[in-house]
Each structure stands twice: as structure tokens, then as C-alpha cells.
Amino acid sequence: MTETQTLPLSSYRDKSIIKEEDKNNRLEADNSRAKTESDRLEKENYELKTENFDLKEEIKKLKKEISELKEKVFFDDLTGAHNRGFGEEELKIQCSSRKEVSIAFIDISLFKIINDFWDYKQGDEFLKKVSHGLKEKVRPTDFVCRWGGDEFLLILPDCGKEQRDEIAKRVKDVGYENNLKLSFGFATKEKNKTIVTDNDIGNFINKAAEEMNASKSESSREILASIYSDFDLFPTHKK
Numbered sequence: 581m582t583e584t585q586t587l588p589l590s591s592y593r594d595k596s597i598i599k600e601e602d603k604n605n606r607l608e609a610d611n612s613r614a615k616t617e618s619d620r621l622e623k624e625n626y627e628l629k630t631e632n633f634d635l636k637e638e639i640k641k642l643k644k645e646i647s648e649l650k651e652k653v654f655f656d657d658l659t660g661a662h663n664r665g666f667g668e669e670e671l672k673i674q675c676s677s678r679k680e681v682s683i684a685f686i687d688i689s690l691f692k693i694i695n696d697f698w699d700y701k702q703g704d705e706f707l708k709k710v711s712h713g714l715k716e717k718v719r720p721t722d723f724v725c726r727w728g729g730d731e732f733l734l735i736l737p738d739c740g741k742e743q744r745d746e747i748a749k750r751v752k753d754v755g756y757e758n759n760l761k762l763s764f765g766f767a768t769k770e771k772n773k774t775i776v777t778d779n780d781i782g783n784f785i786n787k788a789a790e791e792m793n794a795s796k797s798e799s800s801r802e803i804l805a806s807i808y809s810d811f812d813l814f815p816t817h818k819k
Contacts, residue, residue: 656726658704659711667725667733674737675775675784682744682768684734684751685788686714687796689761691730703730706760713754718747733785741768765792 654666662670674681688694688710695703707730714724714732723735734751736744744766755762767788775781 656711659707659726661711661715661732662723662725664725664727664733667723667727667735670723670725670735671733671781671785674735675769675781678772678774679738680740680769680771682736682739682741682747682766683785683788684736684744684748685727685765685767685785685792686710686732686734686751687763687792688730688755689763689796706758709758710754710760710762713757714751717750717754722747733788739768740771744768763792763796765789765795767791 654662656663671683688706691703691706694706707726710732711724711726714734718724718734718736721737722739725733725735727733734747736747739747748764748766752762752764754760765788767784769775769784775784
């Protein structure tokens with residue numbers, strides 16, 4: 581018969597204390613690991629937020645650069661109107677559709693005299709005023725293009741002859757409002773017709789340009805006659 585050995589009460593207390601300490605140590609270790617993991621996640625979250633902010637700033641910067649690039653590619657630096665390259669491409673799009681489209685070719689009569697009489701800076705100011713005035717008179721869907729020098733081309737989508745004439749009345753006021761004489765020429769592509777080839781588009785533009793040139797010759801004569809009359813420059817014949 582084996583003898584049953586009994587442990588002293590203090591030994592039970594010691595074992596209980598050790599178990600409690602082990603439990604606490606494990607909890608502290610778990611808490612430490614949890615805190616380490618939490619710190620790591622917080623750091624990653626901060627880094628992601630920073631990267632996201634940097635990415636947003638980069639996107640904003642790229643959008644600004646794209647906008648500036650579009651300005652350079654599609655717009656005239658001086659007047660803010662669309663440039664000729666844009667106008668040529670837009671006209672191809674409009675002419676290839678089966679909708680009506682009208683164009684207006686515009687020239688500032690005797691613009692060279694303005695540059696010679698004042699200076700090129702003053703001439704530039706007139707160009708800006710004309711461009712701004714034209715943009716105010718046309719519809720939001722229309723395009724004002726600086727074609728070159730003192731020439732502008734208006735592209736008027738979904739615009740037949742009747743509506744074209746109404747717009748023409750408004751844009752002609754731009755000259756009067758700026759003490760300038762503007763010459764106009766118009767052409768219209770009818771509904772359900774298309775103009776596809778570069779040659780045909782060129783002829784379409786030339787039709788408006790020829791009408792503008794005829795108007796320009798007449799207005800130039802009127803201006804010169806007025807100048808000669810004001811300064812008494814008409815030759816007189818002695819008897």
C-alpha cells in the first residue's frame with residue numbers, strides 16, 4: 581500500500597501564483613504583439629494616406645498640364661480663339677455629318693493700316709477685342725477660330741441659311757462696337773449632304789473666302805474714300 585503524499589498549502593499557493601503569472605505574461609505578450617501589429621497597420625495606413633495624397637496631387641498636376649497642353653494645341657495664344665489646326669479638324673467632323681453646317685469667313689478691313697498708323701501692340705489689342713466680341717455673339721455650340729493674321733473663321737454646327745443670317749447680324753455688330761470695318765463671307769452645307777475630301781472642304785472654305793474678299797474690296801474702298809475725304813486728299817484738277 582502506497583503512501584499518499586500531501587503537499588503543503590504554501591506549495592499550492594505558489595503553483596497558483598506561477599500559473600497566474602504565466603497567464604499574465606501571455607496576455608502581456610499578446611497585448612504587445614497586438615500593439616506592434618496595430619502600430620504597423622497604423623503606419624501602413626499613414627503611408628497609404630500619404631501616397632493617396634501624393635497621387636491626388638500628381639493627378640491634379642497632370643490635369644493642369646493636360647489643360648495647358650490643350651490650350652497650346654487647340655487655342656491661339658494671342659486671341660484665345662481656337663487656332664487654325666483645331667478649326668480644320670472640327671470642320672472635317674462637321675462636314676462629314678449629315679447635319680447642316682455654316683461657316684463665316686471674317687477679315688478686319690485694312691488691318692495693315694492700323695498696324696502702320698499705331699503699332700503692332702495696338703493691332704493685337706484689336707484682334708483680341710474682335711475675338712472676344714465674336715465669341716460673345718455666337719452660340720455656345722459654335723466655334724471661333726483665328727485662321728491667320730486678321731482673319732477669323734466661324735464654324736456654326738446645325739445651322740442653315742436662315743439661322744446663319746440671324747447670327748451674321750449679331751457678329752457684324754462686333755465691328756461697329758470696336759470702330760472697325762469687318763468683311764464677311766458665308767457658306768452653308770445643306771442637310772443630308774456630306775463634304776468628305778480635303779479638296780471639297782477647301783472649296784467650301786474658298787466659297788466663303790471669295791464672298792469675304794468681295795466684301796473686303798468694297799469696304800476698303802469706303803474706308804479709303806472716307807480717309808481721303810477727311811484729309812482732303814482727293815486730287816483736284818486746275819482749269
